[in-house]
Amino acid sequence: MRDAVRIGILSASLMLPGLATAADTGNPPVTFARDIAPIFQEKCQDCHRKGTAAPMALVTYEETRPWAKSIKQRVVTRNMPPWHLDKSVGIQHFQNDRSLTDAQISAITRWVDAGAPEGDPKDMPPPKQWPDDEGWQLAKLYGQPDLVLKSDAYTMPAHGQDTWFKPYTEVNITEPRWVRAVEMRPSTPAGRKIMHHVLAYLFQDEAGGPTNPTNPNAPARGDVAAASSGMANAGLLMEWAIGKSYDIYRPNTAKLLLPGSHISWELHLHAVGEEIRDHAELAVYFYPKGETPKYRTFLTLFNAYPGTGSQLDIPPNTVAESQGFHVLRQAARLENFQPHMHLRGKAMALEAILPDGTRQMLSYVNNFNFNWMNNYIYADDAAPVLPKGTLIHVTAWHDNTRANPHNPDPDQWVGFGDRTVDEMAHAWVNVTYISDADYAEWVTEHRAKSTAGVATVRQ
Numbered sequence: 089m090r091d092a093v094r095i096g097i098l099s100a101s102l103m104l105p106g107l108a109t110a111a112d113t114g115n116p117p118v119t120f121a122r123d124i125a126p127i128f129q130e131k132c133q134d135c136h137r138k139g140t141a142a143p144m145a146l147v148t149y150e151e152t153r154p155w156a157k158s159i160k161q162r163v164v165t166r167n168m169p170p171w172h173l174d175k176s177v178g179i180q181h182f183q184n185d186r187s188l189t190d191a192q193i194s195a196i197t198r199w200v201d202a203g204a205p206e207g208d209p210k211d212m213p214p215p216k217q218w219p220d221d222e223g224w225q226l227a228k229l230y231g232q233p234d235l236v237l238k239s240d241a242y243t244m245p246a247h248g249q250d251t252w253f254k255p256y257t258e259v260n261i262t263e264p265r266w267v268r269a270v271e272m273r274p275s276t277p278a279g280r281k282i283m284h285h286v287l288a289y290l291f292q293d294e295a296g297g298p299t300n301p302t303n304p305n306a307p308a309r310g311d312v313a314a315a316s317s318g319m320a321n322a323g324l325l326m327e328w329a330i331g332k333s334y335d336i337y338r339p340n341t342a343k344l345l346l347p348g349s350h351i352s353w354e355l356h357l358h359a360v361g362e363e364i365r366d367h368a369e370l371a372v373y374f375y376p377k378g379e380t381p382k383y384r385t386f387l388t389l390f391n392a393y394p395g396t397g398s399q400l401d402i403p404p405n406t407v408a409e410s411q412g413f414h415v416l417r418q419a420a421r422l423e424n425f426q427p428h429m430h431l432r433g434k435a436m437a438l439e440a441i442l443p444d445g446t447r448q449m450l451s452y453v454n455n456f457n458f459n460w461m462n463n464y465i466y467a468d469d470a471a472p473v474l475p476k477g478t479l480i481h482v483t484a485w486h487d488n489t490r491a492n493p494h495n496p497d498p499d500q501w502v503g504f505g506d507r508t509v510d511e512m513a514h515a516w517v518n519v520t521y522i523s524d525a526d527y528a529e530w531v532t533e534h535r536a537k538s539t540a541g542v543a544t545v546r547q
Contacts, residue, residue, distance in 0.1 A: 118199040119207025120149050127192050128152070129216045131169050134186075137218060140277055147215070149206045156204040163188055163196050170460035177452040178438075181470035183336070184463070224371050226271045226334055233271070233371035235261070237288075239353040241367040244282045246359060250507050253355040259292075259345055266342040266381055269373040270326045271334035279366030280330065284356040284508060285461065286368045290325040292349030324387045325351065326370060327516055329461030332426060335387075338468065341520050342381040345372070358508060385423060385520040390414050392436065392484035392513035393504075400513055402432060402486045402502040410513055414480040419527035421473045423518035425451040426463040427484075430511050431494045432502060433458055434487040438515055440472060441479040448472065458494055463516070473522070473530045484513035 118124065128136070128146045136146040145151045152159070162168035171187035173180075188196075199205070224233060240255040274283050325343065326335060337343065355368055375381060391412040393399050402408040427436035433456040440448045450472055451464060466472070490498050502511050522530075 117202060117205065117207075118195050119205050119211065120152065120199065121207040121209055122211035123195050123207075124152075124199050125149075126213050127188070127195065129213060131186055131188060131192070133216060133218075149209075153204055153206075156200045160197055160200040163193050166193075166455065167457065170457065170462055172453050172455040172457055172460070172462060173464055174452045174454040177454075178449045179451055179466060179470050179472065181467040183465040183467050224271055226269055226336070226371065226373060229336075230269060230373045234265075234374045235259075235372040237351055237370040237372065238275070239286075239351075239355065239368045241365055242355060242357060243363065243365040244357045244359060246361050246363045248359045250284075250359075251355075251357045252506060253353070253357060255353050257351045257353065259290075259349040259351060261345060261347055261349075263347060263377075265345050265377075266375040266379065267325075267337070267345055267372055268342055268375050268381075269334065269336045270343075271371040271373075272326050272328035273333055273369055274328075274366050275369050276366050278364050279368075281360045281362075282357050282364050282366065283328075283368070284358055285327065285329040286356070287324060287354040288326045288328075288368075288370050289352040289354070290343075290345070290349060291352055292346040294346065324389075324516075327387065327426075328368065329428075330459060332461050332463035335424075335463075335518065336465070337381075337385055337518070338421075338423065338471075338520070340381045341383040341385050342375060343385060356506070383520050383522065385518045388517050388519045390438075390480050390482045390515045390517055392482040392515070400504040400511060402488050402511060404499050404501055405489050407434065407489060408486045410484050410486075412482045412514075414482070416474055416476060416478045416480065416519075418521045419474065419476045419524055420478075420522060421471050421520045422450065422466070422480075423471055423520060424463055424465045424516075425453075426461065426516040427453050427456055428461060428512055428514050428516060429456060429458065429484060429486065430508055431458050431496060432486040432488050432492060432511055433513075434485040434492070436485070436513070436515065437481075437483045438517075439481040439483070440474050441481055443475060443477040473527065473534075475527055476524065480517075482513075482515050486511060486513070 132146050135142040136144060138145050138147075144155055146155070146159075159168070166172070166187070169186045169188065171185065173187075175187075226233070237257050237259065239253075239257060242251070242253045244251065272286060272288065274280050274286075351370065353368060391414075393410040393412050400410060425438050427433070429436065435452070435454050435456055437452045438450045440450055442448070453462075453464075486502070488495060488498055488500075488502055492498070496509055502509075504511060
């Protein structure tokens with residue numbers, strides 16, 4: 089498997105330069121107004137516009153032109169838009185794919201190489217309308233949220249050590265409600281500068297209720313470590329980081345909120361040279377009252393190392409590999425893949441080893457970037473459905489050498505820790521458990537579609 093992954097790395101590195109230099113002289117000249125502005129509207133302006141945390145706006149020609157050469161470099165290397173998945177390995181169909189197509193990269197490259205011409209301003213598409221207050225992204229699907237939970241605010245000084253702020257918030261509901269989607273954010277763009285990540289643990293009394301079947305021997309209720317793995321009661325409701333802002337659960341799938349529950353927040357904050365005060369907000373979207381989904385999903389942490397984090401060992405001046413294995417004790421559908429590492433994170437692979445020994449590479453991030461904690465949400469027809477007894481195999485690579493531009497000190501040994509200069513290696517995955525009968529039904533339907541030439545899971 090490691091050889092196959094490394095072949096994928098080599099293939100990607102060989103293909104991209106050709107993409108950057110390819111030009112069809114028979115094509116008409118590429119202009120910003122006619123060809124590039126629509127691409128930026130679709131893939132870039134969600135972040136690159138005034139009032140957001142991005143360092144520059146890419147809306148008008150005047151705003152964009154000074155950055156043309158930098159834009160080319162970023163898109164050719166697939167650093168922007170931030171989508172760091174290897175496109176030659178594993179599942180390639182996602183609900184939230186913001187990557188550029190080969191044709192879009194070629195168009196941007198040809199535009200820059202031609203001197204970045206503006207073209208006829210009459211060819212510009214109408215400006216895309218954005219919420220003035222950076223409103224909730226899911227409002228366009230569901231309207232305004234049914235419930236908004238807010239953490240206490242924290243003032244992060246201009247200089248100082250990383251801080252982990254852990255306030256509590258009551259969930260004020262009077263009856264059980266099923267959740268179909270959640271969205272989280274810092275309350276202001278400035279807050280994005282200081283928040284590395286935000287966790288929202290859900291604690292509620294579910295005596296005798298379901299726990300995550302990934303580990304039926306999980307610690308008792310109230311254990312935060314267990315909750316972070318989705319194994320104590322409802323577990324982790326949502327995790328926010330730059331690149332991940334929401335979770336949408338598939339039809340007939342949900343998380344459950346009960347009266348008397350509360351959110352235990354963890355805001356990981358770091359100083360950025362200016363004093364900033366902010367708080368986190370969590371928007372909750374409910375199913376209609378009286379509607380009970382069939383499936384309950386759990387946000388689960390799959391480590392890329394055995395046992396506890398103390399076994400994460402990254403010697404100085406090396407590229408270190410670590411692996412972890414996790415048994416599915418019940419048939420399940422994996423909804424997404426979100427790698428989590430820190431500054432030395434290089435790559436992560438998510439593989440399924442079926443009970444019959446068959447190995448399926450699900451997803452491989454070959455160009456991990458600490459500044460973008462991307463969440464890759466599988467499309468409905470591509471989400472892997474796996475039988476009971478499947479091993480979830482997670483492999484992580486950390487680059488603790490001078491070749492890593494983000495490495496603060498390659499001469500230091502690095503182990504597990506919460507600080508940014510420490511390391512982690514795990515994948516956040518929403519796991520939806522299904523019955524054996526459901527799995528058998530899915531297999532029958534999948535085989536029928538495959539016979540008809542439509543593969544349900546693409547790899």
